[in-house]
Amino acid sequence: MRQQLQVLLNDPDTWLVVGRPSGMALALCKAQNGHRVLYDVMDDMAQFSHGISQRWMEHAHQCLLIQAEAVWGSSERIVQSLQGLTRAPATLVRNGTILPSEAVFERNLGMGTAAHAQAPLVLGYVGTLAAWFDWQALRHLANALPQAQFHIYGPLEGAMPQALPPNVQLRGAVPHSQVFTLMSRWHAGLIPFLHNQLTESVDPVKYYEYRACGLPVLSTMFGEMPHHATDDEGVWPLETTELEGLEKRLRHWHGKLAERHAQGLPLAPANLQSATWSARFESGARDCGWLAAAFQASMVSDA
Structure with missing residues (x-):
């Protein structure tokens, strides 16, 4: 070789x-x-x-x-x-990231439809579950939204976390070819990472994937995420976001996405075109x- x-x-x-x-x-x-x-x-x-x-x-x-x-x-x-x-x-x-094709959304009748905007909330994560994953932040969010489902995809490195809320489901690893199809059914993408020496240098690819689908991103402010939060209204810091009104905010967000989709406008924000x-x-x-x-x-x- x-x-x-x-x-x-x-x-x-x-x-x-x-x-x-x-x-x-x-x-x-x-x-x-x-x-x-x-x-x-x-x-x-x-x-x-x-x-x-x-x-x-x-x-x-x-x-x-x-x-x-x-x-x-x-x-x-x-x-x-x-x-x-x-x-x-x-x-x-x-x-x-790559940009998902419109067929992903049309086939699944998910993101960008009025029905999806009113469907039971699903918040998702896809990626490795390792030492940098902030399980406590996930617990706090899941307890604040007991009516929502949290679908967590990815290989688990280390011990199984204890005392997860009942609305959190660990679903294991999935092929990358299925990622956009999964995301098209969600209402928000999650990046709950700890602040440490590793994550302070990270620009997470999953941020771009989530936003390419039109999803808002609930993330801790590690690495490059403060930069994205400044430039992108779709980034909601977990440290400061008001959880009491979060469901209403998510419903409003997806109602606007449905309007954009009906007008033939892309779900991804304009800055993703240069990413x-x-x-x-x-x-x-x-x-x-x-x-x-x-x-x-x-x-x-x-x-």
């Missing part, structure tokens, strides 16, 4: 794009002397490991930063942490001083 990738990298139009530190990424980057290597720093990866693994991950991260010709960071916190460590200044390229993956890559290429056409060339990804 490494030899095949090296052959590809001999093509002057090919870039090596590294999504996370690995032994293969280091070897290929070194062989290229960092030339035509883009290191896309999407998280504080060392925080996902412990002990020797964490120290190796941090070492590999530092090596890639020093060698790579270009470095992107997915959050302001990450970009700030890279100052003075890269060959050229790191570029802020936040995460993004597609292709738009993100093109923006990053411009900010690095490259022609956008550079990213239409062949790329090798080590993610």
Whole structure:
């Protein structure tokens, strides 16, 4: 595999794009002397490991930063942490999403319909349930909305949480191909994450997925979420949102979505049009001083 990738990298139009530190990424980057290597720093990866693994991950991260010709960071916190460590200044390229097709909503008669606006409330989450998940915030919200259902999808890492309210259902992992179909039946997307060293660098992809469906997002204000809350009326901070009137607010939101859908308007907000993956890559290429056409060339990804 490494030899095949090296052959590809001999093509002057090919870039090596590294999504996370690995032994293969280091070897290929070194062989290229960092030339035509883009290191896309999407998280504080060392925080996902412990002990020797964490120290190796941090070492590999530092090596890639020093060698790579270009470095992107997915959050302001990450970009700030890279100052003075890269060959050229790191570029802020936040995460993004694909936009769901209208067929997702039409097929399910969910989001964007008057019937959905009045249906029993469903608030959902999809993603890994690990040490960064704020179970207490979820409990508080579920207890405040006993008439609503909370559908929590994703693999559970660690012990089963104790004393969850009866309206919280842990439904396990689902294929990503089903994510938009699930979301089209919800009334809000949830991102209840703790504030810690890992999450303070995170720009969650699920924010973009939720908003691409038109969902309001109930989230703690970790990482890039304060930025999104400032720019997007669809982000409702869990720390400050009044829960007493939340159902009424959700009904009003979905009533407005039904009006937009009836007028043939998109459910996703306008800012999502510039948050597609292709738009993100093109923006990053411009900010690095490259022609956008550079990213239409062949790329090798080590993610």
